[in-house]
Amino acid sequence: MATDDDKRLAAEAAVAEARDGMLVGLGTGTTAAHAIAALARRVADGLRVEAVATSAATATAARAAGIVVRDFAEIAALDLTIDGADEIDPRLYAIKGAGGAMLREKTVAAASRRMVVIADGSKRVAAIGAARLPVEVLPFARASVVAALERLGAAVTVRVGYMTDNGNVVADCRFPAMPDPRALAAEIAAIPGALGHGLFLDEVDAAYIAADGVVTRLERDGPSD
Numbered sequence: 135m136a137t138d139d140d141k142r143l144a145a146e147a148a149v150a151e152a153r154d155g156m157l158v159g160l161g162t163g164t165t166a167a168h169a170i171a172a173l174a175r176r177v178a179d180g181l182r183v184e185a186v187a188t189s190a191a192t193a194t195a196a197r198a199a200g201i202v203v204r205d206f207a208e209i210a211a212l213d214l215t216i217d218g219a220d221e222i223d224p225r226l227y228a229i230k231g232a233g234g235a236m237l238r239e240k241t242v243a244a245a246s247r248r249m250v251v252i253a254d255g256s257k258r259v260a261a262i263g264a265a266r267l268p269v270e271v272l273p274f275a276r277a278s279v280v281a282a283l284e285r286l287g288a289a290v291t292v293r294v295g296y297m298t299d300n301g302n303v304v305a306d307c308r309f310p311a312m313p314d315p316r317a318l319a320a321e322i323a324a325i326p327g328a329l330g331h332g333l334f335l336d337e338v339d340a341a342y343i344a345a346d347g348v349v350t351r352l353e354r355d356g357p358s359d
């Protein structure tokens with residue numbers, strides 16, 4: 135089965151969790167795009183939900199699909215957020231941000247009662263760490279943040295000609311190994327000018343991962359199937 139079909143199946147499984155009255159966070163990326171489409175189909179069938187978008191692109195796509203998108207600045211809490219990932223492991227640790235939206239994605243995920251990752255099987259790993267780890271950087275502090283990331287052991291590439299929805303730059307970090315993601319997350323968070331990063335260690339409550347047409351659900355607490 136094609137990877138895109140697996141993305142769609144994972145997205146549809148997650149969107150099945152949406153219920154009338156929910157405020158739903160919508161992620162960013164190709165897998166999240168399937169969730170937007172699946173949610174739009176359910177809205178067209180009568181589901182009453184509103185959404186918050188994790189990027190301008192997602193807001194545009196969701197509105198075009200007929201979903202009401204609210205301003206997150208006015209929202210204190212959401213019911214359910216559905217988003218993709220670049221890597222996800224059995225601890226439900228994820229690396230996100232290949233699409234550069236990780237700061238808004240984490241902010242929305244943290245405000246959500248439940249955050250669900252959707253992914254095709256290529257994203258499932260034994261332990262996160264091989265994917266590039268994006269860090270959103272205040273442009274004013276670009277060189278000092280890059281130097282601090284290099285001191286942490288990263289090979290750093292600043293995305294050329296790229297600006298986040300927040301007007302910042304992104305430094306992609308490759309670490310030779312990531313034995314302690316929690317310690318690394320704390321070290322990056324402590325760098326002045328590093329505004330956010332793609333390590334999601336506490337936000338993910340569940341994951342729907344589809345491989346060869348079979349969807350597997352992983353739960354942080356409770357049974358999986």
Ligand code: 5RP
Nearest residue numbers: 163164165218231232233235
């Ligand atoms: C964007 C993200 C995406 O969710 C992540 O990169 C996965 O994208 P895709 O579904 O296109 O593979 O974190 O910032």
